[in-house]
Amino acid sequence: MRKFLKLGAAALALTMVSGGMAQAQEKLSIYHWFEYIPQELLDKFSEETGIEVTMDTFDSNEAMLANLKAGSLGSYDVAVPGDYMVEIMINEGMLDTFESSELSNFGNIQPQWVDVPFDPGRKHSIPYQWGSTSFSVNRDDFGGDINTTSILFDPPADLQGKINMLDSQGEVLTMASLHLGIPQCSQDREQLKALDELLQGAKPHWASFNSDGAKDVLVSGDAAVGMIWNGFSAKARAEGANIEYAYPKEGYLVWMDNVVLLKDAPNRANALKFMDFLLEPENAAAVTNYARYTAGVNGVDEFLDPELKTSPEQSPPADAPAGVFVAVCDEATQSVYDSIWTRLKK
Amino acid sequence: MAAKAHDIRRYPAFLWITLLCLFVLYGPLIIVMIYSFNDSVSITRWGGFSLRWYEDVFFGPEAAKFKAAAWNSLSIAVMAATSATMIATCAAIAMIRGGSFRGKSMTFALISLPLMVPEIVTAVATLIFFSAISFTRGYFSIVMAHIVFCIPFAYLPISARLQGIEATYEQAAQDLYASRSQAFWQVLMPLMMPGIISGFLLAFIISLDDFIITNFVKGAGIETLPTAIFGSVKQGIKPNIMALSTLMLMVSIFFVTVSYFAGKSGAKTER
Amino acid sequence: MAGGPAAGGGASSSTFAGIRHWLLLPSWLVIGFFLLLPVLLMLVYSFLTKDFRGGVIWEFSLAAYDQFIFDRGLFGDEPPTIEWIYIQIFWRSIWQALLATILCLVIGFPTAYFIATRPQNTRMLWLFLITVPYWVNLLIRTVSMKFLIRDNGPLNEWFLAAGLLDSPIRMINTDFAVQLGLFYSYLPFMVLPIYASVERYNFALSEAAADLYADRWTALRLVVIPAVSPGIIAGCILVFVPSLGAFLAPDLLGGAKNFMIGSLIEEQFKGNAGNWPFGAAASMILLTMVLIVLMIYARQQARGEREGR
Numbered sequence: 001m002r003k004f005l006k007l008g009a010a011a012l013a014l015t016m017v018s019g020g021m022a023q024a025q026e027k028l029s030i031y032h033w034f035e036y037i038p039q040e041l042l043d044k045f046s047e048e049t050g051i052e053v054t055m056d057t058f059d060s061n062e063a064m065l066a067n068l069k070a071g072s073l074g075s076y077d078v079a080v081p082g083d084y085m086v087e088i089m090i091n092e093g094m095l096d097t098f099e100s101s102e103l104s105n106f107g108n109i110q111p112q113w114v115d116v117p118f119d120p121g122r123k124h125s126i127p128y129q130w131g132s133t134s135f136s137v138n139r140d141d142f143g144g145d146i147n148t149t150s151i152l153f154d155p156p157a158d159l160q161g162k163i164n165m166l167d168s169q170g171e172v173l174t175m176a177s178l179h180l181g182i183p184q185c186s187q188d189r190e191q192l193k194a195l196d197e198l199l200q201g202a203k204p205h206w207a208s209f210n211s212d213g214a215k216d217v218l219v220s221g222d223a224a225v226g227m228i229w230n231g232f233s234a235k236a237r238a239e240g241a242n243i244e245y246a247y248p249k250e251g252y253l254v255w256m257d258n259v260v261l262l263k264d265a266p267n268r269a270n271a272l273k274f275m276d277f278l279l280e281p282e283n284a285a286a287v288t289n290y291a292r293y294t295a296g297v298n299g300v301d302e303f304l305d306p307e308l309k310t311s312p313e314q315s316p317p318a319d320a321p322a323g324v325f326v327a328v329c330d331e332a333t334q335s336v337y338d339s340i341w342t343r344l345k346k
Numbered sequence: 347m348a349a350k351a352h353d354i355r356r357y358p359a360f361l362w363i364t365l366l367c368l369f370v371l372y373g374p375l376i377i378v379m380i381y382s383f384n385d386s387v388s389i390t391r392w393g394g395f396s397l398r399w400y401e402d403v404f405f406g407p408e409a410a411k412f413k414a415a416a417w418n419s420l421s422i423a424v425m426a427a428t429s430a431t432m433i434a435t436c437a438a439i440a441m442i443r444g445g446s447f448r449g450k451s452m453t454f455a456l457i458s459l460p461l462m463v464p465e466i467v468t469a470v471a472t473l474i475f476f477s478a479i480s481f482t483r484g485y486f487s488i489v490m491a492h493i494v495f496c497i498p499f500a501y502l503p504i505s506a507r508l509q510g511i512e513a514t515y516e517q518a519a520q521d522l523y524a525s526r527s528q529a530f531w532q533v534l535m536p537l538m539m540p541g542i543i544s545g546f547l548l549a550f551i552i553s554l555d556d557f558i559i560t561n562f563v564k565g566a567g568i569e570t571l572p573t574a575i576f577g578s579v580k581q582g583i584k585p586n587i588m589a590l591s592t593l594m595l596m597v598s599i600f601f602v603t604v605s606y607f608a609g610k611s612g613a614k615t616e617r
Numbered sequence: 618m619a620g621g622p623a624a625g626g627g628a629s630s631s632t633f634a635g636i637r638h639w640l641l642l643p644s645w646l647v648i649g650f651f652l653l654l655p656v657l658l659m660l661v662y663s664f665l666t667k668d669f670r671g672g673v674i675w676e677f678s679l680a681a682y683d684q685f686i687f688d689r690g691l692f693g694d695e696p697p698t699i700e701w702i703y704i705q706i707f708w709r710s711i712w713q714a715l716l717a718t719i720l721c722l723v724i725g726f727p728t729a730y731f732i733a734t735r736p737q738n739t740r741m742l743w744l745f746l747i748t749v750p751y752w753v754n755l756l757i758r759t760v761s762m763k764f765l766i767r768d769n770g771p772l773n774e775w776f777l778a779a780g781l782l783d784s785p786i787r788m789i790n791t792d793f794a795v796q797l798g799l800f801y802s803y804l805p806f807m808v809l810p811i812y813a814s815v816e817r818y819n820f821a822l823s824e825a826a827a828d829l830y831a832d833r834w835t836a837l838r839l840v841v842i843p844a845v846s847p848g849i850i851a852g853c854i855l856v857f858v859p860s861l862g863a864f865l866a867p868d869l870l871g872g873a874k875n876f877m878i879g880s881l882i883e884e885q886f887k888g889n890a891g892n893w894p895f896g897a898a899a900s901m902i903l904l905t906m907v908l909i910v911l912m913i914y915a916r917q918q919a920r921g922e923r924e925g926r
Binding site for chain 1: 407408410473476477480481482483484565566567568569577580581582
């Protein structure tokens, strides 16, 4: 019987050793949105550099921040937060800096995306993709005018109870502010109360809060309306959902996701290699073809799927307003928005 | 048995409820199994029989992820179950063969604590603990958490078995001038072995099954099969997940069947 | 359950008394350090100040419990009123867990009884059939259920095709789906202890009842059920307690819109909310509730043993 225990001890030792050995190889650890980068592109990066890539995924900017603050900072090299979240992370001191000279492809970044308000001069981040957030409506269920945020917040009877919202505080609250026509980061009590009341009144009409299932609920027909990102909606349409992406007259959101260099990154050099790799037009185009958003890199056109140019999710009608970025509020104002969200979710 | 006794014992409706019970238990699993052979990309329309999703599990774009997750799940389960079984065996011997001592019921409460604390609470507490000591969560944190909740599952069958073994065996051995360690390794251990094996298997399965605690304590880039499947399923149930589920189902059923028949033949030889 | 502190191991079986503390040391250390200490730490965290989105500031605060009990309006400066929302979430969880337990009992008791009254040779096979699904990964079972009952899932498709329904019934994302999921997750926990009790039950008692002109259902109600009640209670606790803190069924089958305790806690750590002290406080409240249930159970069992049941 001693044999049994010895065997167990040997197995234990073996697994620990093999776990330790794997660490000798060059590594890169990515914290990324779900379904946002094709596996082939990661394989290509590994092939070119010999760096082994591991990737975890998140489904909202806020969840990513929460997990990093829960002790995961120091175990990831790069993450892909949206614009306003980059600013928050800089304020929280969670990002490392790099010089533009450290990236040989830095010059590929489109000029309008270099001096961005959330990271002036791009000291912590590079552009990944940009797109818009609005909602899509299943045309089998509803034939009327969809270019209004009333579809989400004051839905017609046909659509009540069939709406999926993104589980994302920044985007939902900003969309609701657009519906009411109040500014972001408002400190006016009446406006904030109205915002709270609007959301409480709309909640009974919503079937679920789901970001990672936002595409699936539209494809499977579980929801007739889904708040969604433009590229994800294009993918849902490609998978057979008869949906139309809305450009509400009250406004909609635009955003840019960015690859950031995290503080205490265990493989800083590899992280920079990866960022450089993503600024290569061919690779940026591969992401765009997969995720159906828009790259912020020069020279991608020749590699793009021609279908993208005519995609309705990429071509707002002429009379549609310009999209709005989510704003970052100061902490006191933010805490009111936080409690509006908490009250909505509970 | 007298006819009347038969009568009072039997409730014909109970057969139907039992069958309903089995139907509910197996229905969803069988449906998933059937649809995993569906050729169609749309998961609800039947498009003919095909093995393409099984091919997808092993060679598709996500194959590397699932392979790594499966390896993590297995190695974690082996380590956690082995450690938990060793710890539980020691504890069972001390509790059943250690006489009575102060703090015995406290010790028993401590050993069963992982069973009493709801999983989500264990998960939160462990997350807070690792964060408070600034320990980078990863492979090791999962293994430690799994060892803890596997201990009572390993302990129960081992202690039950040990209770059924009369102390006269080791005493007789010691009377015959066997040292205490000889009495242990050559007499008690072989008798305890069935309990130890079922304790190990129970701990092993429980570790493989765990989702909540793993989800909280896993670190960067480490997935087990349940967390990997959960991540995929959140985006919608895809046919390759059904194929993967069916494979895991087969593995579980294989394990249970083997242990069932092993237990059966073991019981026979003992009687 | 096997291996109670008092059970087994008479005075004679103290072969290893000399080294018992060494033998117990690993379990004390591992469970003490990696479970007991973390739970105590969680208690401490529930009294700390929350940091912006995740983490804590080491300053004493009752804010977490205050948030649980009082509603101070949107801006936190209105006079406090009782906050019903979290109480409702807890109540909903208790209610859901209770309904799932009742569902398990209604289906599980007849099943256990039926199996226990089979001839010896087929009994093990029936038992085996009931336990096999339990060994299948809980996540996979929940996902299977989700697939089966979704709006366009097989169940609705068949009912529509068979002409039993005009339009699909909505089951997914409802409370019923959560109860069904909990029932499906924990049914074997109900069947096994009841089976063990019924198997030990002396059927001569039923026969005696029959001799006294009791019909079958009267015998069941007045004789069998009281006699096997320890098994029934154990089964109910084994289903109720894990149902209370369940996460997978509410999240996957309930649409994550109707919070239950488990998903409420998860949201504080993994989701948008990022309020650690509040999550720790909710966990403490859940833990306290479970320990109270278990303590009542242990008390009753001890009393039952004293009465020589």
